[in-house]
Amino acid sequence: MRVELEAADLSKSYAGRRVFAGLALSASEGLVAVAGPNGSGKTTFLKILAGLLRPDSGSVRVRRGGADLSGDARRQAIGWAGPDLSFYEDLTAEENLDFFRRAAGRRADPAAVGRSLAEVGLADAARLHVGAFSTGMKQRLRIAFATLFDAPILLLDEPMNGLDAAGREMVSEVVAARRREGAVVLASNDPRDLSGADAVVEIAPARARLTRGTP
Amino acid sequence: MTAAEARASFFRRSLAVCGKDAAQELRRRIAVASVLFFAAASLTLVSFAIGPFGLPPEARERVCSALLWVLLFFSAATGLPRAFVREEESGTALALRLVAPATAVLAGKTLFNFVLFAAIAAVTAPAFALLLGWRIGSIGAFAAVLALGGLGLSIVSTFLSALVARASQKSVLFVVISFPLLAPLLLPAIAATVSASSGEIPWTALRVLVAYDGAAACGAYLLAGAAWEE
Numbered sequence: 001m002r003v004e005l006e007a008a009d010l011s012k013s014y015a016g017r018r019v020f021a022g023l024a025l026s027a028s029e030g031l032v033a034v035a036g037p038n039g040s041g042k043t044t045f046l047k048i049l050a051g052l053l054r055p056d057s058g059s060v061r062v063r064r065g066g067a068d069l070s071g072d073a074r075r076q077a078i079g080w081a082g083p084d085l086s087f088y089e090d091l092t093a094e095e096n097l098d099f100f101r102r103a104a105g106r107r108a109d110p111a112a113v114g115r116s117l118a119e120v121g122l123a124d125a126a127r128l129h130v131g132a133f134s135t136g137m138k139q140r141l142r143i144a145f146a147t148l149f150d151a152p153i154l155l156l157d158e159p160m161n162g163l164d165a166a167g168r169e170m171v172s173e174v175v176a177a178r179r180r181e182g183a184v185v186l187a188s189n190d191p192r193d194l195s196g197a198d199a200v201v202e203i204a205p206a207r208a209r210l211t212r213g214t215p
Numbered sequence: 216m217t218a219a220e221a222r223a224s225f226f227r228r229s230l231a232v233c234g235k236d237a238a239q240e241l242r243r244r245i246a247v248a249s250v251l252f253f254a255a256a257s258l259t260l261v262s263f264a265i266g267p268f269g270l271p272p273e274a275r276e277r278v279c280s281a282l283l284w285v286l287l288f289f290s291a292a293t294g295l296p297r298a299f300v301r302e303e304e305s306g307t308a309l310a311l312r313l314v315a316p317a318t319a320v321l322a323g324k325t326l327f328n329f330v331l332f333a334a335i336a337a338v339t340a341p342a343f344a345l346l347l348g349w350r351i352g353s354i355g356a357f358a359a360v361l362a363l364g365g366l367g368l369s370i371v372s373t374f375l376s377a378l379v380a381r382a383s384q385k386s387v388l389f390v391v392i393s394f395p396l397l398a399p400l401l402l403p404a405i406a407a408t409v410s411a412s413s414g415e416i417p418w419t420a421l422r423v424l425v426a427y428d429g430a431a432a433c434g435a436y437l438l439a440g441a442a443w444e445e
Contacts, residue, residue, distance in 0.1 A: 086306030102231035
């Protein structure tokens with residue numbers, strides 16, 4: 001049964017400055033691109049969708065079979081990776097993902113953690129402390145974190161940041177695989193990252209409009 | 216999920232958070248080092264200033280009990296508030312919020328802080344008694360008072376850590392808010408320590424400490440989401 005992400009009439013302000021208003025999105029499968037200039041609120045929008053920020057108005061619902069998900073079911077239905085996502089630098093990559101799995105109530109599963117790291121090309125760095133990671137390796141680890149629970153809704157904020165050509169290819173493969181099984185909402189400043197999207201939500205300061213598709 | 220499964224999941228998650236904090240602390244030793252340094256420095260100053268003969272025998276139990284708790288409170292205040300502050304400062308709070316409910320995170324961090332407090336008390340209290348020539352009449356009652364007082368201190372400190380984690384003046388705010396909340400814990404703890412050191416079992420004070428710990432745990436559990444989530 002598909003999981004649906006529905007956002008309606010979202011608005012957000014910071015320190016009296018309205019970032020966006022009237023933003024809506026509906027996604028259950030495929031790739032939804034979120035476009036907009038710097039400062040338009042793409043990161044804020046994705047954080048609101050992930051439940052990390054509260055909107056000033058509007059609502060975000062995650063539903064399966066028409067029923068609203070809440071608590072753990074909702075948390076584990078959404079995978080998120082963004083530039084603000086950080087890891088414990090004094091733990092290894094493997095320890096970080098293992099901890100997040102157990103903190104999410106899952107049993108320790110070294111094989112699953114190994115698969116997640118291998119999927120993003122970090123199998124050889126599994127036992128390195130994250131503090132020793134390069135920018136690109138940290139970005140790969142963010143992608144591994146977002147896909148750790150096989151969430152049907154994947155929110156990726158600037159997922160290509162800091163990645164080399166192989167890393168970009170890896171993210172493209174992850175997106176291609178996940179958009180077949182669920183929805184990927186991808187925010188980026190680079191039009192190349194958004195090509196092939198099924199729908200585009202374009203955010204301009206204090207307004208948002210759908211330019212293509214049916215969000 | 217049944218109620219039993221939900222409870223098991225809650226404990227597993229809390230233990231995961233506690234284990235992660237312990238692993239980080241064992242590698243970095245920042246909290247342990249700062250807390251033990253503060254405790255050792257205070258202990259040295261107090262023992263040089265008072266020493267085993269600097270107190271009249273009739274005042275020894277009261278003064279030593281009060282000084283011990285002052286020392287434990289400020290030692291704790293240098294280390295325990297780090298629980299959530301470190302998550303916010305390192306940016307790991309976002310990932311933690313995404314995977315675990317605030318209650319499980321709070322419980323795990325409280326457990327780690329209690330273990331940290333127990334380690335501080337296990338080193339500080341015997342050294343304090345030895346340096347000041349303070350004889351404890353009832354070791355069992357004394358240990359119970361330390362355990363219950365430490366538990367309350369850990370619960371409240373961890374909760375306040377979540378509350379002040381995103382504030383600009385965290386340390387000042389923590390001490391200012393913690394004093395009125397911890398005074399109802401510290402006063403019976405000091406009274407119970409006086410009784411325990413004179414060989415009595417302070418049942419009434421122990422009941423007050425149990426009640427305080429219970430109320431603090433319920434309050435922290437109910438308000439965990441409001442304190443830490445966005």
